[in-house]
Each structure stands twice: as C-alpha cells, then as structure tokens.
Amino acid sequence: MGAESVPRREVVTGRPGTDRAGLPRPRPAVPAEEDTAVRILMHRQMRAALTATVLLAASLGLLPVTLRLLPLADTWPSVWLVLGVAPYPALLCAGAWYVRRAERNEGDVTAR
Amino acid sequence: MNQTYGIAGVTAVVLATVLVGALGLRISRTTSDFYVASRSVPPRLNAFAVSGEYLSAASFLGVAGLVLAQGVDMLWFPIGYTAGFLVLLAFVAAPLRRSGAYTLPDFAEARLESRAVRRIASVLVVGVGWLYLLPQLRGAGLTLRLLTGAPSWFGGLVVAAVVTVAVASGGMRSITFVQAFQYWLKLTALLVPAVFLLLTWRADHTPAPSWDERPVFQRSTPVRFDSPLTLTVHEPVRITATGTVDGRALDGGPHTLEAGSHRIGADTTLRFPPGARVPLPDEGGGHAAPSSWANPLSAGREDHGLYATYGLILATFLGTMGLPHVVVRFYTNPDGRAARRTTVVVLGLLGAFYLLIPLYGVLGRLYAPDLLLTGDTDAAVLVLPKRLIGGVGGDLLGALVAGGACAAFLSTVSGLTMSVAGVLAQDVLPTLGIRHFRLATLPAIAVPTAANAVVSDLPVADAVGLAFAVSASSFCPLLLLGIWWRGLTAPGAVAGLLLGGGSALTAVTVTIAGGARSGPLHTLLAWPAVWSVPVGFAAMVLISLATRDRVPASAAATMARLHLPEALTGGAVVRDAHPDRAV
Numbered sequence: 001m002g003a004e005s006v007p008r009r010e011v012v013t014g015r016p017g018t019d020r021a022g023l024p025r026p027r028p029a030v031p032a033e034e035d036t037a038v039r040i041l042m043h044r045q046m047r048a049a050l051t052a053t054v055l056l057a058a059s060l061g062l063l064p065v066t067l068r069l070l071p072l073a074d075t076w077p078s079v080w081l082v083l084g085v086a087p088y089p090a091l092l093c094a095g096a097w098y099v100r101r102a103e104r105n106e107g108d109v110t111a112r
Numbered sequence: 113m114n115q116t117y118g119i120a121g122v123t124a125v126v127l128a129t130v131l132v133g134a135l136g137l138r139i140s141r142t143t144s145d146f147y148v149a150s151r152s153v154p155p156r157l158n159a160f161a162v163s164g165e166y167l168s169a170a171s172f173l174g175v176a177g178l179v180l181a182q183g184v185d186m187l188w189f190p191i192g193y194t195a196g197f198l199v200l201l202a203f204v205a206a207p208l209r210r211s212g213a214y215t216l217p218d219f220a221e222a223r224l225e226s227r228a229v230r231r232i233a234s235v236l237v238v239g240v241g242w243l244y245l246l247p248q249l250r251g252a253g254l255t256l257r258l259l260t261g262a263p264s265w266f267g268g269l270v271v272a273a274v275v276t277v278a279v280a281s282g283g284m285r286s287i288t289f290v291q292a293f294q295y296w297l298k299l300t301a302l303l304v305p306a307v308f309l310l311l312t313w314r315a316d317h318t319p320a321p322s323w324d325e326r327p328v329f330q331r332s333t334p335v336r337f338d339s340p341l342t343l344t345v346h347e348p349v350r351i352t353a354t355g356t357v358d359g360r361a362l363d364g365g366p367h368t369l370e371a372g373s374h375r376i377g378a379d380t381t382l383r384f385p386p387g388a389r390v391p392l393p394d395e396g397g398g399h400a401a402p403s404s405w406a407n408p409l410s411a412g413r414e415d416h417g418l419y420a421t422y423g424l425i426l427a428t429f430l431g432t433m434g435l436p437h438v439v440v441r442f443y444t445n446p447d448g449r450a451a452r453r454t455t456v457v458v459l460g461l462l463g464a465f466y467l468l469i470p471l472y473g474v475l476g477r478l479y480a481p482d483l484l485l486t487g488d489t490d491a492a493v494l495v496l497p498k499r500l501i502g503g504v505g506g507d508l509l510g511a512l513v514a515g516g517a518c519a520a521f522l523s524t525v526s527g528l529t530m531s532v533a534g535v536l537a538q539d540v541l542p543t544l545g546i547r548h549f550r551l552a553t554l555p556a557i558a559v560p561t562a563a564n565a566v567v568s569d570l571p572v573a574d575a576v577g578l579a580f581a582v583s584a585s586s587f588c589p590l591l592l593l594g595i596w597w598r599g600l601t602a603p604g605a606v607a608g609l610l611l612g613g614g615s616a617l618t619a620v621t622v623t624i625a626g627g628a629r630s631g632p633l634h635t636l637l638a639w640p641a642v643w644s645v646p647v648g649f650a651a652m653v654l655i656s657l658a659t660r661d662r663v664p665a666s667a668a669a670t671m672a673r674l675h676l677p678e679a680l681t682g683g684a685v686v687r688d689a690h691p692d693r694a695v
Contacts (some may be wrong), residue, residue: 020417030672035668036675041675042596042675045594048184049202051201053202055425056198057429060425060554064188064421064425068417068418077320079184080470083188083470084187086460087195087466091195091197092452092460095201095459096456098198098201098202103452106449109677110677110680
C-alpha cells in the first residue's frame, strides 16, 4: 500500500516444499522424567482453567433461570445492570487471575 | 441521514485504513527484521488487533438492533462474545500458540498426524467462515443503503468487490496496525455519540423504555416506506401522509388511520404524532416484514426462551475458539505466555466496547421504534445520533457512527476472506496450488455474497450465532480434547467433527433455507448448540476409546510442546517453524 520501495508482501498460505504438515515433526520420544513433569503441569493448568471457567459459567449459566424466576426481571433498570454491565469486569478479573495462576504453575516447572 | 456526511465518514475510514496500513508497513520496516517482527507483536498491540478484527457488524449494529426489538435477553449475545475469549484463554490460547499451528487444519494434522482430519477441518473452517461472512455483508449492505439509498444486495456486492481486490492484491493483508487502529475507531464511533445521546436523554427526563407493550413514538416521527406494507392499527391515530394509503393518494395533509388493517403503498412517508403507539406490520405481509419478528428467539420467547438462551450461551462461549480469523492472530504472538496476556487484554477491550451497546438498544427502543415497522432494526445505531441530536452536530456524529460501522465490516470481512481463501487454496482446491491464493479469494467471498442476495431476512446477530454454533460443535471438541487429552485418535476426531459439526451445519442450513418456520422443531434447529456440542464431544471421546491403538505415537511429545514453556522445549525452533509467513 502506498510506498513502492517497501518489499512486496507475499501472501503465504503454507510451507513451501513437500512437507505440508505445517509444523516441525515433534521429537520422537519424551524422557519419562519430562513426561511426568508435563503430566503434573497439565494437571495444574487444567485445575486453574476449570476454576476460572466453571465458577464463571456456573454464575452466568444460572442467570437465565434466576432472572426467569425472580421478579427482578421486570424492574428497570436493575436487570440491565446485571446483564449489561456486571459480566464484563467479572470476566476480566477471572482472566487476569487465571493468567497469574498459569504463569506461576509454569514458573514452578521451569525452576525445577 | 444526510448522505454527504455519511459518505464522507465512510470514505474517511477507508482512507485512514489505507494510511495506517502504509504507516504500519513503514514502521515494521524500520524496526528490526520485517518478517520476524511480525511474530513478536507485543501482547497489548496484538490485543487491539484481535479486538479490531473480532468486533464485527454483528457487534456494532446487530446487537443493539436485537435489544431494540426484543429487549434485555439479547444482551446474552455480547456476554457470550466476550466470555468465549475467557474459555479460549483458559484452555486454548497458550497451547495453540506453542503448537505453532497457523490454522485449525494445521493444528489438527500436527496433533493427530492425519490428512483426513485435516481435510474435514478445512471444510468446516470454510463453512464457518462463510456463515460468518453472510451477516457481515448484510450489515454492509444495510449501512450503504442508509447512506446512499442503493439496494441492500448492491451494498454487499460493493464491499465484497472492494475486499476481493484489496485481499487479492495483498493490500489489505491483516496488518496488525490496521486492525488495532480499527478497534479504537469503533470504540470512538460508539463512545463519543453515546455521551451526547445520554445528555439528550437526560434533558428529556430519562423516559424508561418498555418491552412489555408496544412502543410509543416519543416525538413526532416521520416513517418512510420504500416498499408496500400492510400494517395493523389498534387505536385510531391522526397522521400526516405523503404517498399512498389504502389506495388513496395523499400529499402531506392530515389523515386518520382508523383501527384495523391499512395498506401502505411504496414510497410513502407517514408522520406519527408523539404519544401514538407504533403500529405493527402484519405477519407475512410481504418481504418488507421485519426480520426480527421471524427470528428464533422471538418466535417462542415464552415457550422456548430458556432453551434458546442456553443455545446461545453454549454456542458463543465455546465457539469463539474455532473462528478462523481469531486463531490466525494468535500466531503473531511471540510465545504462549504472550498469547495469554493478549487474551486478557482482549477481555478488557471487548468489555469496554460492549458496555456501550445496551445504551444504543434502549435509546433505539425509545426514539427509533419506527424501525420495528420498517424492519430495519439493525440500523438503530446508525440513525440515533441524527434523530436525537439533529443539526450539524447530529450529522457529524452520524458520519462518525457510519465510519465505525464501515470499519466493523471491513476489518472482519477482509480477515475472514483471507482465512477462508487460505484454506480453500491449500486444502480444498489443492489442484490449484498455493500460488493460486488469489483465485481462491473469489469463491471465498462470492459464495456468501450470493447467499446474502438470496437469504434476505436473517437478522445480523442471529446469523453470527449460527456460525458460532457450528464452530462450538466441531472445533471446540477438537481443540479441548486435542490439547488436554492424550487419548484422542484420528478416527475419533473425524467422527466428532462429522457428527457434531455436520449436524450443526445441517441444522443451520435448514434454518437459513427456511425449512421449519415455527414450533419446537424450528427452535431446536435454530439453536443447535445445546445438542450438537454434546454430540461432538461424545463422538470424539467414544470413538477414540474404541480405537485406542490408533493414538498417535507422537502424542506425548506433542503434549510436552503444547504445555511446557518455550524455554524448556527449545521454543525458538517452534517459533521459527514458518519463517516464510508474514502476518
């Protein structure tokens, strides 16, 4: 766009050559020690991910039923604040918490 | 809306996009290496870019229109669009970046070492991309129609042509700077008018909107009918009319609409007095009937409302991770950790944007209820500034909003077209060869453009919901199980993709083609995620368990690469896997 001197940008949709896997072949074998470390890390990361998402999914997921059952659903503007404002800070907090937790988990592995 | 201002707004956005694009090229060139730099985009900048590409016409125009028509329940759309990124962050972001995969088919093949899985994933990527493009083109058509008076299909065609030329010539390569710029443009285009709209609303003694009864015209409002329409009036109302009413030609004089049915001719303008109830168009009253009344959520809000809400929640929460244009952007992060940080910032950016949306929906219900009558509810955001503020200020704010809408569909359409064309060129039409990427741009956008001309009565945000449903039923199981479960096998993945994604795609196609118009079957097909996501997961798990001997030999090594920080796995090797790919 514009400046002619800029090297032309190529649209590349894959790797050239015969290997179309798009990825380097992984190393064939993983030492048992490393494999154990991976399993432990995966377990911890999974727990962090589930904590962040399940808590939020449970609270958000129950909202439709709650709003249907409570008379709150008809009052202006409370329901608008519950659905229009509240979820976003909550999502951001859950995300920030998860990132800190996940990086700490990874730090533990790196430190070993 | 004053056409000159609106056209000026759109033109300014296009020019600014080109300018920032050129600037971005220059900056990337003066920093270290042009190509390597593209894989070291700092998390914050990349987050701007992800948000810029993600906030589409459905977010910018569609949600406010749905809120106007149906009320607070529609806020589940933006909640889901945002929460999808939390799920993406928690389960997918870092491992996907560490896999080095550029597209979902790349990931599928690398993880499962199977060309078959790759091919099916490719077909699904194209399907999801097309479904997502459809409403974007619709939003484009609507915006350009309001600005210039051109028919909707024509506007979609113009945008398709512009994007095709831009993408094929490499000019609209998804440059990080352009997308980042467009996020801020979109936010500004909603934020600045919102301040003035709020002030006007306050000056008007903050009337509360109501969705329980038919809305009332707050002010004397002219309503223009481009095509003939039959509407039902429940109480007599005195209007002034220019055009044809019940076969009688009127030229601006007062006229009383008695209770009952009235036939409004084409090119007629009715001016309703303040306090009059908004009449409703008759069901099945020709092609001008408002789309929103025929859409899934409203069809049975009482009977199937909860089901539809949960269908929406599942589809958006789990579908975001499978959107092709989102996945590509994660590749530009330097490493997995940066991918996570990018996603958190995205959560904040999307939240800031979506906080403004309900405001437009509520004010639209109050001050633009006539959109219910003409069926253009998606236009609420576009017409409000001019309606409430008026004068040159209103025109300028209207131009700003039009520019923002233009940025919304341009960024998403070009990003999606790139992704779909890439997959088409590489996987679906391999005989064309990779060099024929430019040729693949044509079918990538021609198909949704044609579909857009044929399927005219689908609300923007609903069609996006369908794309999310397909993605949630196919790519979500593939990514979650592929990243977190060693036992996933190629046959399992094939079964899950085919059963989950296939059934959702079928349901969606039937819905769009108008297979089932109403009733429980319609609701079931229009919100497939509730059943198709479990089907996808169950098929993947069960078939994988049945074919346990087919677990890829490299599973353990792949898991190590996906989950260990780059420092431990020689991440530099992975990072440089695609020295040829500039993003």
